[in-house]
Structure formats: structure tokens, C-alpha cells
Amino acid sequence: MIAPLMPVYNRANLAFEKGEGAYLYSTDGKIYLDFSAGIAVNAFGHAHPYLVKALHEQAQKVWHVSNSVRIPGAERLAQRLCDITFADTVFFNNSGSEAWECGVKTIRKYFTHIGQPQKTRFIVFEGCFHGRSMTGIAAAKTEKMAGGFGPLIDMFDQVAWGDLDAVRKAITPETACIHIEVVQGEGGMRAGSKEFIQGLRKLCDEHGLLLFFDEIQCGMGRTGKLFAYEWMDVVPDVVCAAKGIGGGFPLGACLASEKAAAGMNHGTHGSTYGGNPLAMAVGNAVLDLMLKPEFLAQVNRVGAYMWQKFDELIAEFPAFFDGHRGKGLMQGLRCINADDNLKLVAKLRENGLLSVAASGHVVRFLPPLIIEEKHVDEAVVIIKRTVTEYIQAKEAA
Numbered sequence: 001m002i003a004p005l006m007p008v009y010n011r012a013n014l015a016f017e018k019g020e021g022a023y024l025y026s027t028d029g030k031i032y033l034d035f036s037a038g039i040a041v042n043a044f045g046h047a048h049p050y051l052v053k054a055l056h057e058q059a060q061k062v063w064h065v066s067n068s069v070r071i072p073g074a075e076r077l078a079q080r081l082c083d084i085t086f087a088d089t090v091f092f093n094n095s096g097s098e099a100w101e102c103g104v105k106t107i108r109k110y111f112t113h114i115g116q117p118q119k120t121r122f123i124v125f126e127g128c129f130h131g132r133s134m135t136g137i138a139a140a141k142t143e144k145m146a147g148g149f150g151p152l153i154d155m156f157d158q159v160a161w162g163d164l165d166a167v168r169k170a171i172t173p174e175t176a177c178i179h180i181e182v183v184q185g186e187g188g189m190r191a192g193s194k195e196f197i198q199g200l201r202k203l204c205d206e207h208g209l210l211l212f213f214d215e216i217q218c219g220m221g222r223t224g225k226l227f228a229y230e231w232m233d234v235v236p237d238v239v240c241a242a243k244g245i246g247g248g249f250p251l252g253a254c255l256a257s258e259k260a261a262a263g264m265n266h267g268t269h270g271s272t273y274g275g276n277p278l279a280m281a282v283g284n285a286v287l288d289l290m291l292k293p294e295f296l297a298q299v300n301r302v303g304a305y306m307w308q309k310f311d312e313l314i315a316e317f318p319a320f321f322d323g324h325r326g327k328g329l330m331q332g333l334r335c336i337n338a339d340d341n342l343k344l345v346a347k348l349r350e351n352g353l354l355s356v357a358a359s360g361h362v363v364r365f366l367p368p369l370i371i372e373e374k375h376v377d378e379a380v381v382i383i384k385r386t387v388t389e390y391i392q393a394k395e396a397a
């Protein structure tokens with residue numbers, strides 16, 4: 001008999017009843033150090049008083065109105081995002097997939113708007129993850145993501161990660177856009193090099209294409225800049241954000257330049273809940289915290305500390321880990337053996353540390369952005385103990 005909750009996840013038998021900062025408390029009374037942050041979502045950890053207050057205050061006023069009227073919190077958040085990024089305009093929605101879809105639609109509309117409707121195709125990268133919508137799985141192309149859901153929308157040309165020459169060769173008169181996660185999440189925590197990302201910008205300029213970044217996972221402070229593209233000295237045309245932008249409240253945003261959004265006029269897009277007062281109250285509160293001068297400095301400082309500690313871990317367990325990837329507080333350890341990452345995530349959880357698996361044998365660590373060095377030390381103790389136990393159990397078997 002099918003479970004009432006559709007059984008698409010392989011869930012751990014674990015539930016949490018409260019959280020505080022970087023810690024979660026399970027219903028059976030155990031404490032967990034959360035280095036998953038609900039997959040890069042809880043940027044300020046759990047139950048941050050400033051975010052709780054923002055949500056609570058708004059909840060007593062108005063939850064929802066339709067987008068046929070002005071929503072002051074949305075106007076304010078859009079203005080603030082435009083002030084601090086490349087963007088001239090923002091569309092709000094409720095999830096990463098929706099923010100991404102809005103980016104895809106914006107770009108498609110741009111080319112019809114400028115009289116080049118033949119430009120419909122997007123160049124994307126192997127291992128990409130852009131959500132589970134029908135369009136998102138068409139970009140991913142893998143059996144795991146797309147199997148059984150065909151026919152898929154045919155508008156994505158996938159090339160190898162980091163291969164500028166392959167991108168150049170994939171450009172045709174139908175190409176509209178180059179699209180990439182500046183730091184890949186699900187695909188294995190690979191960070192694009194500055195040279196590569198700048199090369200993509202150059203190709204876009206040479207061929208009249210738009211450059212679209214998926215910063216749903218790597219954006220909003222995660223890598224130590226508000227957006228990861230800021231490390232690259234490039235200016236994108238469209239960026240989608242979600243996850244950390246709501247600190248745990250469902251919120252996504254599609255940011256675009258005036259040029260790229262030229263076709264998005266009245267009636268071209270919409271969302272019932274997008275930009276609702278509750279989400280906007282929390283989104284503005286998240287930004288208040290992120291724009292404090294010490295915030296990104298702390299992410300960079302603790303991220304660098306974590307990098308050093310993880311390098312030491314790899315040196316200590318050379319037969320288990322063979323690589324270290326990512327940026328800021330988005331780091332992955334690569335296991336030598338396939339599936340060891342999945343097993344390690346489960347064992348770490350048993351020992352009180354939450355992490356996330358990714359492709360390419362990688363264990364992802366995505367802690368709340370408010371963690372300090374002592375949290376990294378605590379995580380490293382658990383990882384050391386867990387890997388030691390794991391290797392011993394394997395040898396005994």
C-alpha cells in the first residue's frame with residue numbers, strides 16, 4: 001500500500017521538534033549539529049530571533065494578498081536586491097524551481113522580443129541541477145532525474161564541466177544562453193574557475209547570448225560573497241536565487257538586467273503566492289542580517305578555517321578521501337569509493353552530524369552561515385570518529 005505521504009524520498013527515521021542556531025533536537029531527545037541547513041537553506045540556523053520576530057509581526061498583520069495590488073515589502077526587497085547586485089528588476093516566487101523557470105522564460109522572451117525567435121537553446125553543463133520541474137529535468141537529462149518523464153522539452157545542449165572549447169563548439173545560430181551554477185551543488189560541489197566563468201561571458205558577448213547563473217545553492221552569502229559570481233568579476237544577465245534568501249521560509253527570486261527582462265511586460269508571467277507579505281517580511285529580515293558588515297567576513301573566516309581543517313582530514317585519511325571542493329561554507333569531501341559518501345552521511349547522522357550527499361562520491365557540508373570555528377572543530381571530531389569507525393568496521397568484515 002502506498003504511503004499517504006508520496007514515497008519519493010528515502011527518509012531517515014528521524015524527526016526534529018526544535019532547533020536553535022546550528023543545532024537541532026530530535027523527538028527522541030538527541031542533539032544534532034546541523035551542517036546541512038536543510039540543504040543550504042537555513043542561512044541563519046534555526047529559530048533565529050530576528051527572523052522569528054519578522055515573521056511573527058507580519059503574521060499578525062496580513063498573510064496574503066493577490067499581486068493585483070501593491071505589496072510594499074516586495075517593492076522594498078526588490079529595490080534592495082537591485083541596489084546591491086547587477087539586477088535592475090526582480091520577480092519573486094516560492095521555490096528554486098520557480099525562480100529558475102522565470103529565468104528561462106525571461107531569456108526565451110528576450111529573444112522573441114528582439115526579433116530573434118530562432119534563438120531558443122540553452123547550453124548547460126554535465127552534472128547540472130536546476131530543480132525537478134519538467135524543464136529542470138530536461139536540462140539535467142540523467143536517467144535518475146528524467147527517466148520515465150519523456151518526452152522532454154528539447155532546448156538544452158549539455159557540455160562537459162569546465163571545457164570552454166566544448167562550449168564554443170556547442171554554440172549554434174539557435175543558441176540563446178549559456179547557463180551554469182557558479183558552484184555546482186548536487187553535481188558534486190565543483191566551483192567554476194574565474195578563467196572559465198569569464199570565458200563564458202566573453203563567448204556570450206561574441207555571439208549575442210545571455211549569461212544566466214543558477215545561484216539557488218551558491219548564492220546569498222554561501223561562498224563568502226552575496227552571490228558567487230562576484231568572485232569572478234563578471235556581470236551576468238539573469239540570476240536565480242532561492243534557498244538561503246528566505247532563511248527557511250519558502251522564497252525564490254529571479255534577478256535580471258533591464259536588457260534581459262525587456263520582454264517581461266504585463267501579463268507575461270505570474271504567481272499567486274510570489275512575493276507575498278510573509279515571505280517578503282522574512283526576505284527583508286534575512287537581507288538586514290546579511291548586509292551587516294561583519295557577516296560575510298565571518299563566512300570567509302570560518303570557511304577558510306573549515307577548508308584548512310578538512311585538508312587536514314584528507315591528509316589523515318588518504319585511503320578514504322581524495323579530494324576537497326567548493327568555496328566558503330559550501331564544501332565537499334570526495335570519497336574514493338562510490339557509495340561511501342552515502343554511507344558516511346548516514347553514519348555521521350548516527351553520530352550527531354547532519355550532512356548531505358552529492359554526485360561524484362561527495363559528502364556536502366552546508367552549515368548555517370552563522371557558525372563559528374568551534375562548530376567546525378565539533379564537526380571535525382565527529383567526522384574523524386565516524387571515518388575511523390567506518391574503516392574499522394570495513395576491515396573487520
Ligand SMILES: *Cc1c(COP(=O)(O)O)cnc(C)c1O
Nearest residue numbers: 095096097129130131185216217
Ligand atoms: C535546490 C536547487 C534548485 C531547486 O530548488 P527547489 O527549491 O527545490 O525547487 C535548483 N537549482 C539549484 C542549483 C539548487 O541547488
